Amino acid sequence: MSYRQRLSLLVFIDSFIVFTSIFFSRFLLSADFDVITLPLVVSSITLLVSHHVFSFVYKLYKKAWEHASIGELIFIVKATTYSLITVACVQQLIIHDIYFRLLAVTWMLHMILIGGSRFCWRIIRNTYIKKSVVKKRTLIVGAGSAGTMLVRQLFKNNDAEMFPVGFIDDNVKIHNLDILGIPVIGGIERIEQAVKELNIDNIIIAIPSLSKKELNHIFQECTKTNAKTQTLPKLEDLVSGKLSVNHFMDVQVEDLLGRDPIDLDIESISGYITNKVVLVTGAGGSIGSEICRQISKFTPQMLILLGHGENSIYSIEMELKDLYEAASIEFITEIADIQDVKKMISIMNKYHPDVVYHAAAHKHVPLMERNPEEAFKNNVIGTMNVAIAASQSAVDTFVMISTDKAVNPTSVMGATKRMAEMVIQDMDRNSSTKFVAVRFGNVLGSRGSVIPRFKQQIVKGGPVSVTHPDMIRYFMTIPEASRLVIQAGALARGGEIFVLDMGEPVKIVDLAKNLIKLSGNSLEEIGIEFTGMRPGEKLFEELLNSDEINEKQVYPKIYIGKTSELYMEEIKEMISNYTTLDKENLRSQLLNLANSQVISIPKKLISIV
Structure with missing residues (x-):
């Protein structure tokens, strides 16, 4: 009309x-x-x-x-x-x-x-x-302002696929009452029963201010049903108007395993990044690229993106230039191999960076077991090359990204990263540059991590392959890990191994089950297959050796680990002779050296540990 x-x-x-x-x-x-x-x-x-x-x-x-x-x-x-x-x-x-x-x-x-x-x-x-349109019967978790607003929107929108039939809320004062004609059935513990009684097709979690822990608790109750579970957009997206209340989002595994964000010390970070020259190695990788994104928020004068893969470096360069077009940041790209010491020295002398984040590394455990010489060249010799070049160029702060696999390593990758930590700590003893390492566990969604692999297997119809039913790992989101790495750089005095608090460890098999549920499938449809542990793997990872534990936090979620003896003579000897060793002998020597546990506190650390 x-x-x-x-x-x-x-x-x-x-x-x-x-x-x-x-x-x-x-x-x-x-x-x-x-x-x-x-x-x-x-x-x-x-x-x-x-x-x-x-x-x-x-x-x-x-x-x-x-x-x-x-x-x-x-x-x-x-x-x-x-x-x-x-x-x-x-x-x-x-x-x-x-x-x-x-x-x-x-x-x-x-x-x-x-x-x-x-x-x-x-x-x-x-x-x-x-009523003439067939709609999905929907249970709303949360009868607060967001939940009631959602119900109004669903009633108004004739094209909406969902029809609200019940509220779930932990506020006992409104139990058994009707809100907008919709009954409040009970608390979170009633979700499974409500889904059965009301024949629910969809569950919407309508509490944008939920903490990650609370969301995980609610989701675990929802997984006991066959209803599809979704959430409202994040509170900041609703407030900014980026998304509206009727934009439903699938629950992501990052929402369940990530922790609530912490406030950064903006002043201290700005002090060593803003208007400074910053270089990131491995800038095209998962961690390196996110570090670049986080650094750009503090408007450095120049950000140098160094990496071996031209496509990934080009991708992050274009992304940053689009995002920070109005900012006065000069983005420089350098395609280079950290195993080339002359090129590293040349680049450092050309730009004279104030801060270096060293994220370039080989990190895939099974692949490095089969190629120990490549892991040694990239993770140990490459780190030494970048560190030497940084020292000669008088870089102020050098931050190396390490891993929990460096603790009591059973893999070549872990052993080489532990030796790289030794190199960094030795360089700190003999240089005006502050050299530090930051150690953390698995990163959600990073290249080569278990989550993208699980998602691929689910898309193909399964089964999801898990190595062992008792295997557990620590997980952290890429943005959180990158922010804490940058914060650790602001805390650096030189010689520290910063250890990030990874929260509670997660069973890999539980992670697989959650991903299957999040995809809208059942465990029976996809299935889980146990394939056995791969070479170099451990059932659980440690962030600190028993002799390294220092319980005091220097910043929320950041610890300083005590340090062990640095076997630099043995490392230098291995650098000279590794080409003469076969793969098995090289692997054996790497593990033996990395697992030596003679305790000694460097002089530079005595005042802070």
Whole structure:
């Protein structure tokens, strides 16, 4: 229906109501209804004109009445009241008398008939049209402002696929009450029972302010059912207007395993990054690229993206230039191999960076077991090359990314990273540059990590392959790990191994089950297959050796580990002779050296550990 047709229809309906109401009022108040008097004619014409005038003033003919609410009802009251006041004034001027009873009854009939004519479409639409469309029965977790707003949106939107049938909320004061006609069934523990009793298809978690721990608890209750579980957008996205309340999002594994964000010490970070020259090795990798994103927020003067893979470096360069086009940051790319010491020295001398983040490394455990010489060249010799070049260029702070696999290593990758830590700590003893390492566990979604592999297997229909039912790992999101790495750089005095608090360890098999559920499949459909532990793997990882533990946090979620003896002579000897060793002998020597545990605190650390 066009606007003109709609306007004509409403004007005709209102005109009919105006005449009908005033004549019907006269009929109710007087037996002489068949006598049409002058006061009645004057009042009728005045009422008709004034009603249309006030209807246009309050835009009653422009309202979308299928979405009408209290606000629209108030406008009807105003238009009706003012039109009757106008009639009273005209009666006083022309007839010198006001027919109060007639006007009062007419006002009530106006309210009933005009209000009813407007709201009847919404009633028909909600009661009959919506019921004719098959919709998914939906359980709303959270009966607060977000949950009630969501229900209103679902009721208003005829195209919505979901129909709310119940609330779940831990507030016992509202249990067994109705909110917007929807019953509040009970607390979180009632989710499984409610899904069965109400035949629920979908569950919407409508509490944007939930902590990660609380969300995980609710989701675990939801996984006991076959209903699909989704959430509302994050609170900051709702407040900023980036997303609306009816933009549902699938629960991500990062939402369940990640921790709540911590506040960074912006002042200390700005002090060593803002307007400075920063170089990141491995800038195209998962951690390196995220470090670049986080650093760019602090507007360095220049950010040098160094990496071996041209495609990944090009990708992060374009992304940063698009995001920070208005900022005065100079983004420089260098395609280089950290195993080339001359190139590393040349780059450092060319740009003279103030801060270096060394994220370049070989990290895939099974692959490095089969190629120990490559792990040694990249993770140990490459780290030494970058460190030497940084020292010669008088870099202020050098931060190396390490791993929990460096603790009591059973793999080549872990052993080489432990030796790289030794190299960094030795360089700190003999250089004005502050050399530190940051050690953390597995990163959610990083290249080569278990989660992308699980997702691929689920897409193919399974089974999901898990090496051992008892294998556990620490997990951290890429943004959180990168932020804490940058914060650790601000805390650096030189020689520390910073250890990030990884929270509670997670069973890999539980992680696989959650991913299967999140994908909308059942464990029976996908299945889990145990393949056995791979070479170099451990059932569990450690962030600190028993001799390294220093329980005091230097910053929320950041510890400083005590350090062990540095076997630099043995490392230098291995650098000279590793090409003469076969893979098995090289692997054996790497593990033996990395697992030596003679404890010694470097002089530079005595004052802080």
